[in-house]
Amino acid sequence: MHELITVTIPVRWGDMDAFNHVNNSVYATYLEELRLRWFATIPGPWVNEDMGPVVASMRIEYRQTIEWPEELSVTMACERAGRSSLTLAFWIRSSTESSRLYAEGSTVLVWIDRRTGKSMELPVHVREAVA
Numbered sequence: 001m002h003e004l005i006t007v008t009i010p011v012r013w014g015d016m017d018a019f020n021h022v023n024n025s026v027y028a029t030y031l032e033e034l035r036l037r038w039f040a041t042i043p044g045p046w047v048n049e050d051m052g053p054v055v056a057s058m059r060i061e062y063r064q065t066i067e068w069p070e071e072l073s074v075t076m077a078c079e080r081a082g083r084s085s086l087t088l089a090f091w092i093r094s095s096t097e098s099s100r101l102y103a104e105g106s107t108v109l110v111w112i113d114r115r116t117g118k119s120m121e122l123p124v125h126v127r128e129a130v131a
Helices: 024-039 124-130
Strands: 002-010 051-062 071-081 085-094 101-113
Touching (some): 024 051, 024 085
Antiparallel strands (some): 002 071
């Protein structure tokens, strides 16, 4: 697997739920931030008015709860590049204690033609970025 990016994300007080840990839905927001930061490193278009990625699948294995205050180290790697999709693996860890794994899993992104809603080939710049 080819590592693409690691980012640091602070846990905000507002990420917490009634049980005093990060709400499960916020994990998806952390992953969205990770993907957008990676997309920003690609030297070419990955989205425009004609095409863009959609999340087709997301699998999150929760290993332990995240409490505030905490700073996360979130890593993403390319597991597979298909004709129109990427399978991206991720790991959410403590930035101060890397052995503390909070969650891991994968996300499948599919590039679609925005006019038709049908899948299309990965943009060349995206394919090159994961090669």
